[in-house]
Amino acid sequence: MEGRRGLLIVYTGPGKGKTTAALGLLLRAWGRGWPMCVVQFIKHEGGQWGEVRAGQKLGIEWHQCGDGFTWRSRDLERTARLARDGWELARQKIGSGRYRLVLLDEFTYPLHFGWLDVDEVVAWLVQARPAHTHVVITGRDAPEALLSAADLVTRMELVRHPYQRGEKAVAGIDF
């Protein structure tokens, strides 16, 4: 809403639905015609995913800044550099004030793995973020400093998952 403060929103925890919930926020906000931007910090293996296709079809600005499942990367220095570049981009996008909602998808990983300084990042988000811009951050293992600074934190708990029975990820549902 005009005049309302943008929220810092975190979806974390081991359960399914973190990125998915963020996509739902995008969809809602798109329904309202908000200008939005997505920066994905972990690009999953294998190319064109449902959410990327959907984002393209919706005309949402969408950036992918990872090189796969980065904690398995052979060249960790490259992976860390990509994450820092991604944060630089995210900071430009948020700082521009042009967006009502910016999604930093799987941004907890570069924080958790120490590729970025958590306190610096959190301080920037709290102090330098334009007042009308909602920022949504997803991923497991959100650092405590981020959780403390957030306005809205939801933790997804895994209750049951078909992977536990040895089934595979399902296109359209899982990615």
Added chain:
Amino acid sequence: MEGRRGLLIVYTGPGKGKTTAALGLLLRAWGRGWPMCVVQFIKHEGGQWGEVRAGQKLGIEWHQCGDGFTWRSRDLERTARLARDGWELARQKIGSGRYRLVLLDEFTYPLHFGWLDVDEVVAWLVQARPAHTHVVITGRDAPEALLSAADLVTRMELVRHPYQRGEKAVAGIDF
């Protein structure tokens, strides 16, 4: 995927992000061109919501079967009847086999409040649902029989919410 069994997916718990996560699934599946249908069992107060607008813009078939925050309804018999009609509609839609994904949004409430027979509903979903149709159910207080039958259950835990500080719901984020 063709030849893959459709999943029964439940997003429950007191935290934020249940309907939102389901919307994210819709967006992903829409990106893949899946035929989809939404039946909303609780229509929130106040008319045109971000998700309904978005669904209309995306061309997703969308049905609203509630009359507001139903646990506050004055005419509970009418509310219960609307829920039963909604389930009848949902059963037709799922049973038609025309959809890859059907969202029963806030469908746990008619189950929790006893307006529908939980065991009958769960048995129908497990036995009569076409094999290729994913069904996604959202809402607090999902009954144990539904959780036991589901392939994928995520529980959203509330960690922090601005409502706790007396702030109001935010258009585009909360609805």
